[in-house]
Amino acid sequence: MGRLEGKVAVITGGVSGIGLGTVELFVAEGAKVAVGDIQDDLGKALQDRFGGDVIYVHTDVTREAAIGALVNTAVETFGKLDIIFNNAGAGGDMSPMTDLGEEGFNRTLALLVNSVMFGHKHAANQFIKQGTGGAIISTASAAGLQGGWSGAAYTVAKHAVTGIVRQAAAELGPHGIRSNAICPGVIMTPIMANTFGVPAQEATEFEGYLSEKIGTIVPSRRAGFPNDIAEAALYLGSDGSDYVNGVLLPVDGGSTGVVTGPFSKVMIDSAAEFNKSKGR
Numbered sequence: 001m002g003r004l005e006g007k008v009a010v011i012t013g014g015v016s017g018i019g020l021g022t023v024e025l026f027v028a029e030g031a032k033v034a035v036g037d038i039q040d041d042l043g044k045a046l047q048d049r050f051g052g053d054v055i056y057v058h059t060d061v062t063r064e065a066a067i068g069a070l071v072n073t074a075v076e077t078f079g080k081l082d083i084i085f086n087n088a089g090a091g092g093d094m095s096p097m098t099d100l101g102e103e104g105f106n107r108t109l110a111l112l113v114n115s116v117m118f119g120h121k122h123a124a125n126q127f128i129k130q131g132t133g134g135a136i137i138s139t140a141s142a143a144g145l146q147g148g149w150s151g152a153a154y155t156v157a158k159h160a161v162t163g164i165v166r167q168a169a170a171e172l173g174p175h176g177i178r179s180n181a182i183c184p185g186v187i188m189t190p191i192m193a194n195t196f197g198v199p200a201q202e203a204t205e206f207e208g209y210l211s212e213k214i215g216t217i218v219p220s221r222r223a224g225f226p227n228d229i230a231e232a233a234l235y236l237g238s239d240g241s242d243y244v245n246g247v248l249l250p251v252d253g254g255s256t257g258v259v260t261g262p263f264s265k266v267m268i269d270s271a272a273e274f275n276k277s278k279g280r
């Protein structure tokens with residue numbers, strides 16, 4: 001408890017899933033949080049639930065001006081800024097490359113890349129103005145480290161997030177600003193139902209169903225949950241990670257650390273068969 005005592009954070013996409021889990025943990029650890037999202041009813045309910053610790057600001061993260069306004073509101077309300085978590089997102093255009101259109105590609109990049117770029121810009125300018133340094137955290141993805149996890153536009157966008165983070169470490173590090181990315185594997189949140197066309201009223205049932213299936217192919221033998229990512233964000237936002245900068249942290253139960261499928265078994269069995277055929 002108290003690892004973020006006295007800190008002020010901005011969290012985008014904070015009314016649902018990973019963002020919501022992070023708001024809950026940050027407040028429990030002593031932070032004041034300005035939440036930016038577009039689901040206003042959930043945002044207002046969140047603000048009511050947490051009294052003076054959370055303020056909700058309608059923020060469409062595809063618009064630079066909205067991100068600037070969110071940062072300004074956080075500072076006006078709570079006096080300063082220490083942490084920004086660029087987290088809002090959705091699956092975007094899931095088309096394969098051969099079908100991907102210009103509109104869907106641009107829309108996906110605006111949501112997942114522009115949001116992170118301008119979150120960096122506005123938070124960094126505030127940190128520099130304050131002379132305090134600060135922590136920037138961005139939600140990339142396993143799809144930002146490997147191909148094939150999602151649609152082409154999403155994969156490209158999440159790889160771009162890792163580029164922003166590394167560039168930020170170079171440009172902003174000298175100002176005492178740290179930028180790190182969290183790369184979640186499969187995390188059970190409403191994004192799943194939204195992306196795969198499952199109606200909202202069946203989202204929880206679908207999450208349970210998917211969680212069981214996914215658990216069988218993850219090295220840690222379970223799907224991830226918002227709190228798994230919130231704990232990583234807590235570490236990266238707190239002073240305990242003061243020397244951690246430019247890192248792409250997978251939080252995926254080992255998924256991106258290993259090759260998927262029975263690859264090593266096929267190798268071992270093939271070698272055994274080959275040797276046997278040669279009489280060894």
Ligand SMILES: NC(=O)c1ccc[n+]([C@@H]2O[C@H](COP(=O)([O-])OP(=O)(O)OC[C@H]3O[C@@H](n4cnc5c(N)ncnc54)[C@H](O)[C@@H]3O)[C@@H](O)[C@H]2O)c1
Pocket residue numbers: 012013014015016017018019036037038039059060061062087088089090091111139140141142183184185186187188189190191192194
């Ligand atoms: N769930 C996963 O398996 C997973 C894996 C890797 C990365 N991610 C990333 O995690 C982040 C959070 O996703 P989640 O799984 O918690 O999903 P979620 O749907 O529960 O939460 C996403 C939030 O972002 C908000 N949002 C969407 N478009 C917005 C916009 N234009 N402006 C402001 N807010 C907007 C939504 O309203 C929602 O509250 C996303 O960036 C997503 O790409 C998720």
